[in-house]
Amino acid sequence: MADHSERDEFTELPDLSEFLREDPYLVPYQEDLCRRYQLFTERLSKLEEAEGSFDDFTRSYMSYGVQRQANNSLMFREWAPGAQALFLTGDFNDWNSTSHPYTKKEYGKWELYLPPKRDKAPAIEHETKLKLVVLTSEGEELFRISPWAKYCHKHVDSNTYDWIHWDPIRPFLHQHTRPKRPRSLRIYEAHVGIASPAEEIATYTNFTLNVLPKIKDLGYNCVQLMAIMEHAYYGSFGYQVTNFFAASSRFGTPEDLKRLVDTAHSLGITVLLDVVHSHASSNTADGLNKFDGTDSCFFHSGPRGHHPQWGSRLFNYQSWEVLRFLLSNLRWWMEEYRFDGFRFDGVSSMLYHHHGIAMSFSGGYSEYFGMQVDEDSIIHLMLSNHILHTLYPDCITIAEDVSGMPGLCKPVKNGGLGFDYRLNMAVPDKWIQILKELKDEEWDMGNIVYTLTNRRKGEGSIGYAESHDQALVGDKSLAFWLMDKEMYTNMSSLIPMTPVIDRGIQLHKMIRLLTHALGGEGYLNFMGNEFGHPDWLDFPRKGNGESYQYARRQYNLLDPDNNLRYTQLYAFDRDMNLTEDKYGWLTVYHGYEKKEKDKVIVFERANVMFVFNFHPSNSYSDYRIAAGPNGKYRIKLDSDAEQYGGHGRLDTDTEFFTEQEPFKGVNDQWQPHSLKVGYSTAGWVGYRVGYRVGCRVGYRVGYSTYRWVGRIQYRWVGRIQYRWVGRIQGRIQYRWVGRIQYRWVGRKQGRIQYRWVGRIQGRIQYRWVGRIQGRLQYRWVGRIQGRMQYRWVGRIKGRVQYRWVGRIQYRWVGRIQGRLQYRWVGRIKGKIQYRWVGRIQGRLQGRMQGRLQGRLQYLPLGG
Numbered sequence: 001m002a003d004h005s006e007r008d009e010f011t012e013l014p015d016l017s018e019f020l021r022e023d024p025y026l027v028p029y030q031e032d033l034c035r036r037y038q039l040f041t042e043r044l045s046k047l048e049e050a051e052g053s054f055d056d057f058t059r060s061y062m063s064y065g066v067q068r069q070a071n072n073s074l075m076f077r078e079w080a081p082g083a084q085a086l087f088l089t090g091d092f093n094d095w096n097s098t099s100h101p102y103t104k105k106e107y108g109k110w111e112l113y114l115p116p117k118r119d120k121a122p123a124i125e126h127e128t129k130l131k132l133v134v135l136t137s138e139g140e141e142l143f144r145i146s147p148w149a150k151y152c153h154k155h156v157d158s159n160t161y162d163w164i165h166w167d168p169i170r171p172f173l174h175q176h177t178r179p180k181r182p183r184s185l186r187i188y189e190a191h192v193g194i195a196s197p198a199e200e201i202a203t204y205t206n207f208t209l210n211v212l213p214k215i216k217d218l219g220y221n222c223v224q225l226m227a228i229m230e231h232a233y234y235g236s237f238g239y240q241v242t243n244f245f246a247a248s249s250r251f252g253t254p255e256d257l258k259r260l261v262d263t264a265h266s267l268g269i270t271v272l273l274d275v276v277h278s279h280a281s282s283n284t285a286d287g288l289n290k291f292d293g294t295d296s297c298f299f300h301s302g303p304r305g306h307h308p309q310w311g312s313r314l315f316n317y318q319s320w321e322v323l324r325f326l327l328s329n330l331r332w333w334m335e336e337y338r339f340d341g342f343r344f345d346g347v348s349s350m351l352y353h354h355h356g357i358a359m360s361f362s363g364g365y366s367e368y369f370g371m372q373v374d375e376d377s378i379i380h381l382m383l384s385n386h387i388l389h390t391l392y393p394d395c396i397t398i399a400e401d402v403s404g405m406p407g408l409c410k411p412v413k414n415g416g417l418g419f420d421y422r423l424n425m426a427v428p429d430k431w432i433q434i435l436k437e438l439k440d441e442e443w444d445m446g447n448i449v450y451t452l453t454n455r456r457k458g459e460g461s462i463g464y465a466e467s468h469d470q471a472l473v474g475d476k477s478l479a480f481w482l483m484d485k486e487m488y489t490n491m492s493s494l495i496p497m498t499p500v501i502d503r504g505i506q507l508h509k510m511i512r513l514l515t516h517a518l519g520g521e522g523y524l525n526f527m528g529n530e531f532g533h534p535d536w537l538d539f540p541r542k543g544n545g546e547s548y549q550y551a552r553r554q555y556n557l558l559d560p561d562n563n564l565r566y567t568q569l570y571a572f573d574r575d576m577n578l579t580e581d582k583y584g585w586l587t588v589y590h591g592y593e594k595k596e597k598d599k600v601i602v603f604e605r606a607n608v609m610f611v612f613n614f615h616p617s618n619s620y621s622d623y624r625i626a627a628g629p630n631g632k633y634r635i636k637l638d639s640d641a642e643q644y645g646g647h648g649r650l651d652t653d654t655e656f657f658t659e660q661e662p663f664k665g666v667n668d669q670w671q672p673h674s675l676k677v678g679y680s681t682a683g684w685v686g687y688r689v690g691y692r693v694g695c696r697v698g699y700r701v702g703y704s705t706y707r708w709v710g711r712i713q714y715r716w717v718g719r720i721q722y723r724w725v726g727r728i729q730g731r732i733q734y735r736w737v738g739r740i741q742y743r744w745v746g747r748k749q750g751r752i753q754y755r756w757v758g759r760i761q762g763r764i765q766y767r768w769v770g771r772i773q774g775r776l777q778y779r780w781v782g783r784i785q786g787r788m789q790y791r792w793v794g795r796i797k798g799r800v801q802y803r804w805v806g807r808i809q810y811r812w813v814g815r816i817q818g819r820l821q822y823r824w825v826g827r828i829k830g831k832i833q834y835r836w837v838g839r840i841q842g843r844l845q846g847r848m849q850g851r852l853q854g855r856l857q858y859l860p861l862g863g
Contacts, residue, residue: 013034013037013038014033014034014037014412014413014414014415015413015414015415016030016033016034016414016415018414018458019033019407019410019414019415019416019458022457022458023406023456023457025365026365026406026407028365029365029368029369032369033407033415034415036375036378036379036382036415037412037415039375039379040379040382040383040386040412043379043383044383044386047323047383054327054387055391057324057327057328058324058327058328058330058331058387058391059328059331059335060324060325060328061148061245061328061329061331061332061336063075063077064077064078064079064147064148064328065077065078065146065147065148065149065150065245066124066130066146066148066165068122068167071116071120072116072120072121072122073113073114073115073116073122073123074113074114074122074123074124075111075112075113076088076102076111076112076113076114077109077110077111077112078102078109078110078132078146078147078148079107079108079109079110079147079321079325080108080110080134080291080292080297081107081108081292081294081297082108082136082137082292082293082294082296082297083110083134083135083136083292083293084135084136084137084139085101085102085104085134085135086101086102086104086110086112086132086133086134086135087099087100087101087102087132087133087135088100088102088112088130088131088132088133089130089131089132089133089143090124090128090129090130090131090163090165091128091129091130092123092124092125092128092130095131097133097141098133100112100114107321108292108321122167124165125165126165126166126167126168126169127164127165127166128164128165129162129163129164129165130146130162130163130164130165131143131144131145131162131163132144132145132146132163134291134292134293136292136293137293138293140293142284142290142293143285144284144285144291145161145162145163145242145243145285145286145287146163147243147244147245147288147291147298147325148245149163149164149243149245149246150166150245150246150254151163151164151165151166151246151247151249151253151254152164152230152242152243152246152249152286153249154232154249154286160232160283160285160286161230161232161242161243161286162286164249166254168255171255172254172255172258172259172262174258174261174262174265174338175262175266176262176265176266177265178265178270178338178340178394179221179265179268179269179270179340180394181270181340181394181396182221182222182270183584183587184221184522184580184581184584184585184586184587185221185222185270185396185421185462185521185522185523185586186219186220186221186222186522186523186577186580186581186586187220187222187223187224187272187462187522187523187524187525188215188218188220188222188223188224188524188525188527189223189224189226189467189468189524189525189526189527190207190211190215190223190224190225190226190526190527191225191226191227191237191238191468191527192204192206192207192225192227192228192248192251192260193227193234193248193250193251193551194527194537194551194552194553195207195210195211195527195553195555196210196552196553196555197552197553197554197555197556198552199547199548199549199551199552200548200552201234201250201251201548201551202251202552203251203252203256204251204252204253204256204257204259204260205252205256205259205260207251207260208256208259208260208263210555211527211555212260212263212264212267212269213267214555215264215267215269216267216268216269217574218530218570218573218574218577219574219575219576219577219578219580219581220269220525220577221268221269221270221581222269222270222271222272222340222396223264223269223270223271223272224272224273224274224343224524225271225272225273225274226238226274226468227239227248227274228247228248228257228273228274229241229243229244229246229247229248229273229275229276230242230243230244230246230247230248230249231248231281232281232283232286232287233281234250234539234540235539235540235541236281237468237472237539238274238276239276239345239346240280240281240283240310240312241276241280241281241287242280242281242283242286242287242288243286243287244280244288244325244326244329245329245332247337254336254337257337258336258337258338261337261338261339262338265338270340270341270396271338271339271340272339272340272341272342272343272396272398273333273337273339273341273342273343274342274343274345275329275330275333275342275343275344275345276345276346277315277326277329277344277345277350277384278314278315278344278345278346278347278349278350279307279310279312279313279314279315279346279349280298280299280312280313280315281312281313282306282311282312282313288313289313296316298313298315298316298319298321298322298325299313299314299315299316300314300315300316304353307349307355308355308357309355309357316376317374317376317377317379317380318376323380323383326380326384327383327384327387330342330384330387330388331387331391334388334391334392334395340394340395340396341388341392341395341396341397341398341420342388342396342397342398343397343398343400343423344381344384344397344398344399344400344419345400346400347381347399347400347401347408347422348400348401348402348403350374350377350380350381351373351374351377351378351401351403351405352372352373352374352403353371353372353373353374354372356402356403359403361402361403361404363404365406367403368403368404368405368406378417381399381417381418381419382412382417382418384397384418385397385412385417385418385419386412386418389418396420396421397418397419397420397421398419398420398421398422398423398462399417399419399421399422399423400422400423400425401422401423401425402425402426404456405417406456407459408422408459409421409422409456409459409460409461410458410459416459419460420460421460421461421462421520421521421522422459422460422461422462423461423462423464423467423524424452424455424461424462424463424464424519424520426451426454427451427452427463427464427465427515427519427520428464428465428466428467428469428470430447430448430451431465431466431478431511431515432466432470432475432476432478432481434448435478435481435482436481440503440614440616441616443599443614444596445595445596445599445600445601445614446596448514448601449518449601452514452515452518452519453518455520460520460521460522461519461520461521461522462520462521462522462523462524463515463516463518463519463520463522463523463524464515464519464520464523464524464525464526465478465511465512465515465519465529466478466526466529467524467526468526468537470526471526471528471529471533471536471537472536472537472538475536476536477529477532477533477536478508478511478512478529478532479504479508479529479532479533479534479569480534480535480536482500482503482504482507482508483500483501483504483505483532484500486498486500486501486504487501487504487532487534488534491534491564491565491566492563492564492565493563493564493565493567493568494563497565497645501565504532505532505565505568505569505645506639506640506645506646508532508569509569509572509639509644509645510612510614510639512525512573512576513576513610513612513637513639514601514610514612516576516580516586517580517585517603517605517608517610518603518605518610520586521586521587522586523577523580523586525573527553528553528554528555530569530570530573530574531557531558531566531567531569531570531573532566532569533553533554533557533566534554534557535550535554536550537550537551538550538551539551558570565645568643568644568645569644569645571643571644572639572644572645575637575644576637579636579637583606583607583608583636584606585605585606585608587606588605588606589605598613598615598618598620598623599613599614599615599616599618600612600613600614600615600620600623601614602625602626602665604628607628608636609625609627609633611625611677622676623676623677624661624663624674624675624676625663625665625674625675625676625677626663626664626665626670626671626673626674627658627663627665627671627673627674627675628671628673629658629673630658630660630672630673631657631658632655632656632657632658633655633656633657633658633675634653634654634655634656635650635651635652635653635654636652638650638652656675656676656677657675658673658674658675659673659674659675659676660672660673661673661674662674
């Protein structure tokens with residue numbers, strides 16, 4: 001609650017020192033920043049002087065509309081300055097339009113008092129249908145809904161919504177406190193009505209029972225609910241609001257929504273409301289437009305009060321009663337439903353008289369100051385943020401702004417508008433542009449990194465690869481751009497991936513992780529995109545026969561019995577969020593390096609090292625990257641892991657050791673240490689993220705030529721022979737790094753288990769391993785005439801572990817969990833010799849036998 005000390009805080013000029021130090025280009029505009037601030041303090045001072053405090057002023061929802069008093073009498077109050085008379089009608093008086101007149105008060109206000117019935121019950125019962133009757137200056141009777149109506153509903157046979165008096169005997173009581181404000185904000189953007197595979201409008205209850213657990217499982221700590229404020233047109237996605245205090249009745253009752261929010265809080269999930277104060281529906285019968293019969297009332301009159309593109313009405317933010325209405329609306333959702341903050345829609349339209357139409361926003365500072373700026377809107381946003389953050393210190397506010405207005409996410413007292421975050425809207429546009437217009441080899445790493453990092457220092461941004469905008473009909477989601485129609489036929493995990501599906505799955509993961517890790521101080525995902533939802537989004541309309549086929553999210557695709565690769569994308573998205581939750585890279589600044597020719601992006605954030613290889617064909621061995629502190633790096637997240645739809649070519653137990661070799665890295669600065677990672681050649685890019693013991697991270701990109709053999713853990717990476725250190729029963733098993741000319745492992749049962757390998761004239765002399773259970777484990781490999789003569793391994797428990805002959809590059813693995821894992825054979829004289837796979841999940845995968853007259857030969861298992 002405001003007091004005199006709070007007012008004194010805002011009587012001086014703003015402290016612009018930090019703001020101007022971070023952005024010296026703002027120095028010529030100091031006077032503009034100070035004038036805005038002074039206008040804000042003047043408005044706040046007048047508000048408190050006239051209303052007592054902004055706490056009381058913003059609780060006007062407790063005195064406007066209909067209020068039940070302690071004795072069950074009802075008090076009605078409205079603001080309709082252009083009306084000649086006002087009446088209440090409805091079921092309670094058999095729709096008599098003049099029997100219950102309001103009394104006119106000063107400043108355009110009207111009041112009506114209804115005493116309780118003889119039995120002390122309220123004169124109007126719960127769920128009674130009501131209407132206001134407005135008599136205009138021309139003598140016309142207009143039927144209207146109260147702007148403060150708490151519940152509106154439309155019957156199937158009606159074209160407009162009705163005002164339903166909502167006053168349950170036993171209202172829902174919240175059981176759980178609000179979660180603490182998240183350290184890292186990971187947002188799941190959701191629409192309740194489409195949150196079901198069924199071709200129908202889903203409910204608050206469905207969302208509570210079926211979607212909230214998924215959001216929790218995926219590692220998101222915040223859900224942003226769209227289309228909650230009542231809107232007559234379902235296809236508007238909730239952005240043509242008709243009733244600002246009413247929760248949409250399509251999805252259930254107000255009590256159902258309260259239960260949804262309370263359940264989210266019990267799961268530790270913060271809940272944001274997608275609030276629309278930038279404009280309102282132009283509907284008259286069930287909206288605010290011409291509420292009192294005039295063109296103005298809540299809006300500007302004339303052209304200024306109409307949005308030229310959206311066909312909606314624009315608020316008059318200078319109006320005292322409009323300020324009361326909108327600020328009280330924010331308090332209503334915070335108090336009655338216990339939301340934790342807001343995503344403000346259409347902020348760019350609010351900030352400028354031109355509403356951002358036909359503006360490219362080049363970044364010139366003159367675009368943000370001058371006559372084109374709507375300072376009434378700016379002051380309103382400053383008041384909104386100041387009140388919210390004063391009354392609710394953990395409240396989160398996010399601005400949808402594409403213009404890049406300086407100070408949008410700076411505190412009000414420091415010359416800003418007070419938002420916590422802005423949406424980094426350029427990022428999804430960039431990804432769609434790349435996928436639409438560029439071949440893989442044409443991707444510009446520098447341009448990608450610039451777009452991801454081009455944001456104002458010291459101001460929070462929410463990064464996202466795609467939102468609901470990209471899912472709408474007329475556009476495509478990332479998954480659809482990458483895989484298109486093959487998503488309908490080739491997403492089974494029981495069949496090999498086609499090149500299109502393989503490329504699409506790998507890039508889908510990489511794009512999302514890169515955006516997550518580099519695109520902002522928070523991250524957002526639109527529902528379904530985490531698993532690559534295959535369809536666009538299209539609400540029922542005449543053009544599609546009022547169909548709900550595309551107005552849904554097919555969570556049923558995640559059913560394990562369907563054996564679809566959507567579950568692999570889901571798993572990756574979950575582990576990406578959980579990894580961030582552990583290490584918190586969204587909360588700290590970043591640096592980066594890019595290698596254009598190699599299509600590689602490397603950066604470090606929160607002591608986590610990220611490496612991305614976007615090259616469509618090249619892989620790299622002994623690839624040196626700069627490292628910060630000296631130490632050991634381990635892998636923590638790998639897009640190429642099999643559980644994420646990858647090829648499983650990397651060993652997550654690999655450890656990487658820095659070397660004291662200076663290397664130019666992040667932001668072109670020399671780092672005292674560096675390390676080598678490997679990128680192999682096959683297939684489409686993967687990436688590798690790893691964490692160092694003690695909080696450093698390293699990682700691997702691409703494909704490696706290695707496998708696991710029995711319990712022996714090793715890797716072949718290019719020319720690197722055996723780089724890995726594992727442990728068996730607490731002992732170091734072995735280690736080979738780069739061209740180090742020895743291998744050494746401790747003792748097992750008193751005997752030397754491995755011996756070192758030296759070099760004679762640049763060639764490997766021998767490799768020898770002792771005996772395990774009386775059998776030779778490895779025999780040496782020499783070279784005759786430049787060719788590898790042989791390598792042979794005995795039998796363990798009666799099975800051949802693996803064999804090397806000549807240049808035939810194959811390795812065989814025995815049984816893992818009772819199944820044959822695989823056998824692979826390389827090429828002899830340029831031809832594929834054979835590939836054989838045993839049983840996977842009880843099915844024969846196949847055997848391929850060379851080529852015969854240009855055709856592939858296939859033989860059955862054992863044939």
